Amino acid sequence: xxxxxxxxxxxxxxxxxxxxxxxxxxxxxxxxxxxxxxxxxxxxxxxxxxxxxxxxxxxxxxxxxxxxxxxxxxxxxxxxxxxxxxxxxxxxxxxxxxxxxxxxxxxxxxxxx
Numbered sequence: 001x002x003x004x005x006x007x008x009x010x011x012x013x014x015x016x017x018x019x020x021x022x023x024x025x026x027x028x029x030x031x032x033x034x035x036x037x038x039x040x041x042x043x044x045x046x047x048x049x050x051x052x053x054x055x056x057x058x059x060x061x062x063x064x065x066x067x068x069x070x071x072x073x074x075x076x077x078x079x080x081x082x083x084x085x086x087x088x089x090x091x092x093x094x095x096x097x098x099x100x101x102x103x104x105x106x107x108x109x110x111x112x113x
Contacts, residue, residue, distance in 0.1 A: 021067050030083060033081070050110075081098065
């Protein structure tokens with residue numbers, strides 16, 4: 001239980017520090033990468049929600065699932081890149097986020113990527 005609390009506080013610390021600054025450090029990039037890999041399935045639920053509201057429930061639960069899986073894979077890949085390259089200035093020289101919104105739960109009703 002204590003291990004889970006530690007990991008949660010660590011993840012939230014990374015998330016809050018990444019959102020508060022415009023200059024990013026390697027720890028911001030690492031936290032963003034881990035949270036994007038872990039939170040990538042949220043893209044599936046988010047896409048189903050948005051597509052259902054825009055084009056109807058039938059479209060949301062069919063094409064929204066397909067679109068959401070693709071978006072989740074893109075978010076997981078961006079998280080993996082951020083995690084693996086956190087000590088380096090790659091692919092962005094300023095360690096800026098690869099995707100907007102930065103996290104899948106940001107701006108819930110706006111379709112991005």
